[in-house]
Amino acid sequence: MSKSTTDWKKTADQLDIRVQNVIDGRVIECANRTGVEKRAARNGEPIYMAPEGTAEEADKAVDSALRSFNDKRWRGKSLSERQSIIAALAGLIEENAEQLALYDCLEVGKPISHALGEVPIAAGMLRDCAHLADKFYSSFIADGSYSAHIRRKPVGVVGAIIGWNYPLIMAAHKVAPALIMGNSVILKPSENTVLSAARLAELALDAGVPEGVLNVVQGSGAIVGTRLTEHSNVDLLSFTGSTATGKTVMIAAGQSNMKRLMLECGGKSPYLVFEDCRDYMDAIAADVVATAFQNQSANCMAGSRLLVQQGIADEFLEKVISETQSFVPNDPFDPDTAFGAIMNEGHLKRVLSYVEQGQTDGATLLCGGERVRVDTNSDTQGYYMSPAVLRGMSAESALAQEEIFGPILSVMTFRDDTEAIALANNTCFGLSAYAATSDFGRSQRLSEELRAGSVYLTATANPFSAYHELAREGHRQSGFGAEYGFPGLASYTVGTTVHQWT
Ligand code: NAD
Numbered sequence: 234m235s236k237s238t239t240d241w242k243k244t245a246d247q248l249d250i251r252v253q254n255v256i257d258g259r260v261i262e263c264a265n266r267t268g269v270e271k272r273a274a275r276n277g278e279p280i281y282m283a284p285e286g287t288a289e290e291a292d293k294a295v296d297s298a299l300r301s302f303n304d305k306r307w308r309g310k311s312l313s314e315r316q317s318i319i320a321a322l323a324g325l326i327e328e329n330a331e332q333l334a335l336y337d338c339l340e341v342g343k344p345i346s347h348a349l350g351e352v353p354i355a356a357g358m359l360r361d362c363a364h365l366a367d368k369f370y371s372s373f374i375a376d377g378s379y380s381a382h383i384r385r386k387p388v389g390v391v392g393a394i395i396g397w398n399y400p401l402i403m404a405a406h407k408v409a410p411a412l413i414m415g416n417s418v419i420l421k422p423s424e425n426t427v428l429s430a431a432r433l434a435e436l437a438l439d440a441g442v443p444e445g446v447l448n449v450v451q452g453s454g455a456i457v458g459t460r461l462t463e464h465s466n467v468d469l470l471s472f473t474g475s476t477a478t479g480k481t482v483m484i485a486a487g488q489s490n491m492k493r494l495m496l497e498c499g500g501k502s503p504y505l506v507f508e509d510c511r512d513y514m515d516a517i518a519a520d521v522v523a524t525a526f527q528n529q530s531a532n533c534m535a536g537s538r539l540l541v542q543q544g545i546a547d548e549f550l551e552k553v554i555s556e557t558q559s560f561v562p563n564d565p566f567d568p569d570t571a572f573g574a575i576m577n578e579g580h581l582k583r584v585l586s587y588v589e590q591g592q593t594d595g596a597t598l599l600c601g602g603e604r605v606r607v608d609t610n611s612d613t614q615g616y617y618m619s620p621a622v623l624r625g626m627s628a629e630s631a632l633a634q635e636e637i638f639g640p641i642l643s644v645m646t647f648r649d650d651t652e653a654i655a656l657a658n659n660t661c662f663g664l665s666a667y668a669a670t671s672d673f674g675r676s677q678r679l680s681e682e683l684r685a686g687s688v689y690l691t692a693t694a695n696p697f698s699a700y701h702e703l704a705r706e707g708h709r710q711s712g713f714g715a716e717y718g719f720p721g722l723a724s725y726t727v728g729t730t731v732h733q734w735t
Pocket residue numbers: 394395396397398421422423424452453454455457458459462473474475476477478479481482496497498499500532533534636638664707711712
C-alpha cells in the first residue's frame with residue numbers, strides 16, 4: 234500500500250464524532266452517558282463522553298431484529314440480492330476508509346497505516362462471505378423413492394459482542410457471515426471503541442440492508458452485554474472477548490434459553506524456535522518480534538511466549554532484543570509509525586504492573602517495559618510504553634500463564650522436542666502456535682501435538698499470511714465455534730433434516 238499523505242491531525246480535528254446506536258433503522262445519538270471521558274490513546278485528549286447503554290435499548294434492538302427476522306424482509310430476499318447488498322456494503326466501507334481508520338486509530342492507539350490496512354480486511358470479509366455463500370451446500374442422499382437432505386437455515390436473531398482491539402475487523406467478522414446467511418443482528422461493540430461499529434451499521438442501511446436487520450447498541454458489558462446474553466429472543470450469541478467474560482456468557486446462555494454460542498476468547502500463544510533454524514535466525518527473530526508486538530500486542534493471536542532451544546538461546550535473544558528495540562513507540566498519526574499507543578491509561582498501568590511483578594517473581598527484564606513520552610503537540614500525554622522482553626520466569630508464573638494483551642514477550646528455553654511441546658501446551662489456552670524448524674518430520678509432529686486452533690510452521694520465517702477462506706477455531710479455553718470459510722458460514726445456520734418419499 235502506498236503511504237498516506239493525509240494530514241491526520243487536521244482530518245481528526247474536522248471529524249464529526251458522534252456516539253450512536255442504530256436501532257430499527259434509526260441512527261440515534263446515545264442519550265445516556267457514564268460521565269467517564271473517553272480519551273484518544275495518542276495524546277490523552279477527551280474525544281467523547283462514554284455511553285451508558287440501558288437494558289431497554291438492548292430490548293428494543295432485539296425486538297427490532299426479531300421483527301425483521303419474522304417478516305422475512307432480509308432472509309426472504311434471494312441469496313443473490315443479499316450478495317449484491319453485502320458487496321455494496323464492502324464498497325462503502327472502502328469509500329469511507331479514512332474515517333473508519335481514524336476512528337479505530339483514535340480509540341485504540343493503533344498506527345494509522347495499520348488502521349488503514351485493516352479497512353480492506355473488513356471489506357474483504359464481507360466479500361468472502363458473499364462469494365462463498367452460493368457454494369455452500371448441504372448433505373444429500375437418495376435411495377430409490379427415498380431421499381433426504383439437510384436444509385440449512387439462518388439461526389434467527391444473532392447477538393454479537395466484540396472486544397476493543399480490532400473494532401472494525403471484528404464487527405465485519407461477525408456481521409458478514411451472520412447477514413449473508415439471512416440472520417438479523419444486534420452488535421454490541423466494546424465500551425472502549427464505539428465509533429466504527431455504528432458507522433458500519435449506518436453504511437449497511439445505505440447499502441440496502443433493511444431497517445432492523447443490523448442494529449448496534451452501545452454500552453457496558455455489565456448492562457447491555459448481560460441483557461443480550463440473557464435475552465430469550467436471542468438465538469445465537471457470537472462473542473469475542475476475554476476467557477473470563479466468555480465463561481460468564483456461557484452461564485447466562487445456559488440459564489436463559491440455551492442459546493447457541495460461538496466463543497472467540499483469549500490466548501497466550503507460544504512461538505517455538507529450534508536449533509536447526511540457526512541459518513535463518515535474523516529473519517526468524519524479526520518474525521518473532523512482529524508476531525509478539527503487532528497492534529501493540531492487543532492481539533488474541535500474539536506470540537507472547539517465546540520458547541527457544543537452549544543451544545541457540547543467547548545468540549537468538551540478542552537478535553530479538555535488537556529487533557524489539559527497533560519498535561519505538563510513536564504517534565499513531567505519523568504514517569511511518571509501526572508501534573503506537575496503548576488503548577487507555579488503565580490498560581497501560583495494568584500491562585506495566587506485569588513487568589514489575591514479573592521481576593519481583595524472579596524474571597529478568599532484558600529490554601523495554603517503561604512508560605515513555607511521545608510528543609504529539611498536545612498539552613496532554615498519550616499512553617505509551619516500550620515493548621518489553623523478560624526471561625527466566627517460572628512456567629507457572631503470571632508472565633508465562635496470563636494473557637496480558639500488551640507488549641510483553643516472555644522467554645523460556647527448552648532442551649528437546651518433548652520439553653518444547655510440554656511447555657507450549659502448558660497454559661489453559663489453545664488459540665494459535667508458531668514454530669520455526671527446518672525439520673519437516675518435526676513440523677508435522679508439532680501440528681499434531683500442539684494444542685492450538687491455528688498452527689503456523691516455517692523453516693525460514695516467511696511472513697505468515699493467513700488464508701481466510703479456511704476455517705479456524707479456538708481450542709480449550711480460547712473458545713469454540715468455527716470462523717471463516719464454509720464451517721464459518723455454517724456456524725450462523727441451523728439444519729433441518731428433510732426426509733422425503735415419492
Ligand atoms: P472483554 O471480555 O473485557 O470484553 C469483550 C466484550 O464483552 C465487550 O463488548 C464487553 O462490553 C462485553 N462484556 C463484558 N462483560 C460482559 C458480560 N458479563 N456479559 C456480556 N458481555 C460482556 O474483552 P476485551 O478486553 O474487550 O477484549 C480483549 C479480549 O478479547 C482478549 O482476551 C482477546 O484475546 C480476546 N479476543 C479474542 C479473539 C479471538 O478471535 N479469539 C479476537 C479478538 C480478541
